[in-house]
Amino acid sequence: MDADGAAVIEARDLDLVFETADGPVQALKGVSLSIGRGEFVSFIGPSGCGKTTFLRVIAALEEPTGGTITVNGVSPDEARRARAYGYVFQAAGLYPWRTIAGNVKLPLEIMGYPAAEREERVRKVLELVELSGFGNKYPWQLSGGMQQRASIARALAFDADILLMDEPFGALDEIVRDHLNEQLLSLWRRTGKTIGFVTHSIPEAVYLSTKIVVMSPRPGRITDVIESPLPAERPLDIRDTPEFLEVAHRVREGLRAGHAYDE
Amino acid sequence: MDADGAAVIEARDLDLVFETADGPVQALKGVSLSIGRGEFVSFIGPSGCGKTTFLRVIAALEEPTGGTITVNGVSPDEARRARAYGYVFQAAGLYPWRTIAGNVKLPLEIMGYPAAEREERVRKVLELVELSGFGNKYPWQLSGGMQQRASIARALAFDADILLMDEPFGALDEIVRDHLNEQLLSLWRRTGKTIGFVTHSIPEAVYLSTKIVVMSPRPGRITDVIESPLPAERPLDIRDTPEFLEVAHRVREGLRAGHAYDE
Amino acid sequence: MIWILGSLAAWAALWWVNTRIAASALAERRAGRVAAPLIFGLAMLIVWEGLVRGFEVSPVILPAPTAIAAKFAASLDVLWIDFVQTFVKGALTGWVIGCGAAVAVAVLIDRSPFLKAGLLPVGNFVAALPIVGIAPIMVMWFGFDWQSKAAVVVVMVFFPTLVNTVAGLDATDRMHRDLMKTWNASYWQALVKLRLPAAMPFIFNGLKIATTLALIGAIVAEFFGSPIKGMGFRISTEVGRLGIDMVWAEIAVAALAGTSFYGAVALAERWVTFWHPSQRGGR
Amino acid sequence: MRRVLPVLVVTLAIVVIWYVAAVWLNSAWVIDQAARAGREPSFMDILRGTMNQDRPLLPPPHQVLAELWELTVEKRITSKRSLVYHGLVTLQATMLGFVVGAILGVALAIGIVHSRTMDLSVMPWAIISQTVPIVAIAPMIIVLSNAVGIEGRTVPKTIISAYLSYFPVLVSMVKGLRSPEREQLDLLKTYNASRWQTFVKLRLPASMPYFFASMKVAVAASLVGAIVGELPTGAIEGLGARMLIGSQFGEPMIMWTALFAAAILAALLVVAVGIVQALAARAMGQVAR
Amino acid sequence: ADDLTLQLKWVTQAQFAGYYVALENGYYEEEGLNVTIKPGGPDIAPTQVIAGGGADVTVEWMPAALAARERGLPLVNIAQPFKRSGMMLTCWKDSGIKTPQDFRGKTLGVWFFGNEYPFLAWMSQLGIPTDGSPEGVTVLKQGFNVDPLLQRQADCISTMTYNEYWQVIDAGVSPDDLITFKYEDQGVATLEDGLYVLEDRLADPEFKDKLVRFVRASMKGWKWAEENMDEAALIVLEHDETGAQTEKHQKRMMREIAKLTAGSNGELDPADFERTVATLLAGGSDPVITRHPGDGAWTHEITDAALK
Ligand SMILES: Nc1ncnc2c1ncn2[C@@H]1O[C@H](COP(=O)(O)OP(=O)(O)OP(=O)(O)O)[C@@H](O)[C@H]1O
């Protein structure tokens, strides 16, 4: 929708096999996908189907065993070196020896933001995820959901072209989740970032995305790619419109098919 | 509903204050709750409101700073020593030096189940969470959702009176989640366990519970306790009935109120 | 001069070869992992030989590797006798007893906070008694033969293993401990199923450091009285006799034995703590 | 008080065992003496005879303490017999060696973690270096540094002390620097953090438990190194020299007091490291459990 | 003044009184020498120190010096202040040892570190194997002190007439309980405490001149020490940096040392040299030296000039 058409991520025929002690595991098989600049792409699929793996391949954290992938026209690794990515991992992965503010500040320190701006950004982004009073706490002093929000804040604190988020809202209640969904949408519209987003919630995927990728497991393949017909401007109650429900239905069918294939 | 009325967990006026470097944090304040034998109680509330803390108090992992709590008429610690609890933590917490099967087997070893029965139970429970082929894998070889399922399997492998589950299905897709919801309900009906269940999903809470506890944060208090009018026998499509939607509505209102209080 | 420059050039060349090995796929295979240190060692030997020849260092100060090798080959029988006496009887026995005791004591004092608070500081004190002070006493108590050497080794390896084990037993995850609690695991169950496995990376640290200490301890202890065999005996005697080539031949035996010993423990570590991030190849 | 009591109890137990052992070990001499004099010693004779021998196999605690007191408190620090003086000499070499050794160990560990070549080729030789009996080459180190024109004992002592202490640091730090989880490393990878940044922000803090465990071992090893380094240097000053002199001149009490002084020094050093560790842990937000 | 460094074989004690006296009484200074005396110790091999350039002259026992010479370190004896050997085996009388042949089956403590040669030569002359077999002796590498005897871990230990023997006595053992075997009396005496330098340096006339002055002053020191034994002992004590030596022990040691230096003006008696070589060559299967070292191993040049 908001995409200007230029492909930012271009994967062709990706294969990825993990070698384990008891034989190889095919995590991705023949995955081809093209993501345009400014698109918001959701990945949905049963647990263990390769969503995380695919995101990791995009971010050059995993080397595919077959196929090609380019990001911004270059290899993922070059894109990584150009600091193209903000990544929210599935587990919060906060550093236990840093406070929440310290954790959020970490990428800013690494990317050399000036000290004053760092403080300002940390303040802003902690406010965004509703953790304002908790900057001085250590990770183990926060609840699970708060930790996850801190890790989202960490990825939003700096300006990455491509935002990869692996189930960022999994541990949040509906209200906060709705709130953060809106925030994310508005951030996306404002900045024109390209976003890859893994979720298990069908409404969330439909509400947020311009494109929904449905995957199925063992071996992990893409079974459906749904372009969303919804407009860019999305109030929360768009979720009750027939268009919305129709897309959601299609996603659910795709998911179910994947499961059927599995069992 | 299925409860036979005798109170298994009886909390009165619980307070819990964490002392941190920058001042005390009141995680629970004046929490009173009575849970009858065989009840299925869901806890729902904004992130950081004290759900995990309350569950930890029940399981004697945290000492309340005020108020009283009894489990089966004795202190939580005595109940713990009588092995009354099965606990699924918010994060999977698998032991990295054990395979998935080894992890599930661990409580059985500790509780002294005979070897043959151990194998049998592990097999059954891994099947239940759809991880049959993965018994020989190590935790880091599994996806996030698979790890979480393994940790659920671990808690279900032995026969605890009281099952405490902290967002067990957070990282699972809808299909698996529905499937596990059904499984859990049938297990509960079959065994008459008392279950404490934290979730962020309103439909899930309403679908599963005999009683829904709504909490609000800072300080963590109980704002509403809703007895479910739904019958014990619950097909998945009960979720479209007006009774169901009404309860869900009430939960949502309670949640929203908590948030309003917060901000 | 030619010798010096030549040896330095050889060093540079071999280092370059190693860089290539490290960068190639060989590094992941056993061949590469064995070849690289050998090449590195070869480079060191060449430099040594070159420098000794270049500067015309007297053989009674530092013999050339070739001279040492010749001596080594000519004295295999003596070296073997010394090896058995010092390594097998002294070092190995002492290592097993000392490390076993350290782990046992760590577990023991860990069980009782009282003992931990009491024994750890006192243990530091006792176990930090320096070897050169202990060796004469052990000879006094346990006689001249290998038993006194083993006793020195016991004292030497005890402390590192203890410190590491205690640190390891404390290095468990909060959630992992809580799980054990909810299952009401007994102390021993939690120990065997959680705390010992979690402590293994630390314990192996201690064990590895202890392997080298054991060898040093057994050899040094022989300086303070011994029967007329053993690596330490030979070294101290030959230094006085200016048989420096024999001294280095014994040092070579010590190096071979020590490295194999360390390697064996490291292998065991790989096998036991395969799950630790440092062993998963996820560098 | 709650922390002192256990130490006292344990110490008391050790003292009791010690006395029993002293009587047992030293009695042989008393009996032997009496036998040569043609007497049959009574138990009380034995007991009395074991408490204050000139050359005891194991001097009883009070004897060591009395001697320690005399040599530390009652002697002028400048006296050649003052253990405070000798202790300071040894402490200086220990600290020098410890600092050099710790820096060397950490530096090598950093190299090994970051360079595959170093990992493959240096580690085995670091191990080999530790299998070389230091006492065997200590004289050579001194002869060589003499030949190079280095006078005085400080340099060779520092070298030996550092040689013994760098290894525990190296082993632990290699492990510690490699202990971050994959996700923690991956996070920094997505930031394209430089190796240096990854090191400072992740590997180093993650390695702290290993670091401090190794520091305690290393500081004790440094002390041993300093003492070993004092043996072949003409045996004049330092606790090592005292031990040797005591052993050499058949004066066990000199040896025992020096031994105890060394152990007390080691204990103090280990405690000091422990305090630094506690401070660091607090600064890093970890609480003592 | 010319600098010169002397390496001692052992720690500062009356065994080296002559050199300390020469230093203290200014004899070296009179000769225009600035002498540094380096004490030795259990880990110090004087031969290695001199090979490494750490000293100009060293005090060494002849067996060790000849063995070093055969190994390619050309040491030359330039003076021999000690005429007689002070080494002996000290045994418990109640061990039943009466003659050397009674050593069979017993445990003997021996100094190694280059000091074992006289013992090995003696045993091979007696035809007693040192392998621990029943008809042979069990040899222990004895440490720095006399504990093995006192603890009865050995039946006999090596002692010097001037030092360790008295440590045994001081430990409360009566001389009547002991029986001693002096190497001197057994006809296996080897020369002790000579002065040695590296052969090639003797080509340098300037160095030779320094040595001449050094030997002259040293012998003056020795003769003074023989005549003023108690004062000499006190001078030694003065130089003992360890503070561990006692006056009583050093005075006694000085008296014993004087017995050994008496009869030497510093010149090596070639007959003593030949006797030492013969003893060492008779080493049986494992001789200390394999061939006669030749007369290059000693020189009278220095003493001739010094004692003129
Ligand atoms: N160990 C601790 N030390 C200090 N504060 C803590 C600690 N554990 C929890 N808290 C605080 O207590 C409050 C309640 O935490 P709790 O984990 O119970 O929340 P929760 O309801 O489980 O939230 P979520 O849904 O995010 O998991 C939070 O504000 C948290 O910061």
Ligand SMILES: Nc1ncnc2c1ncn2[C@@H]1O[C@H](COP(=O)(O)OP(=O)(O)OP(=O)(O)O)[C@@H](O)[C@H]1O
């Ligand atoms: N390091 C690894 N070694 C071996 N197998 C792995 C590894 N990482 C992932 N896998 C396997 O790859 C498959 C895909 O995993 P992935 O983490 O991509 O799943 P996912 O779609 O993210 O699932 P979830 O929703 O549960 O997080 C799984 O079967 C998993 O077991």
Ligand SMILES: Cc1ncc(C[n+]2csc(CCO)c2C)c(N)n1
């Ligand atoms: C380790 C060792 N043991 C014995 C001696 C023998 N020694 C040579 S001179 C001398 C003086 C006597 O007190 C003694 C005992 C030695 N040099 N080194």
Ligand SMILES: [Mg+2]
């Ligand atoms: Mg995943």
Ligand SMILES: [Mg+2]
């Ligand atoms: Mg929680």
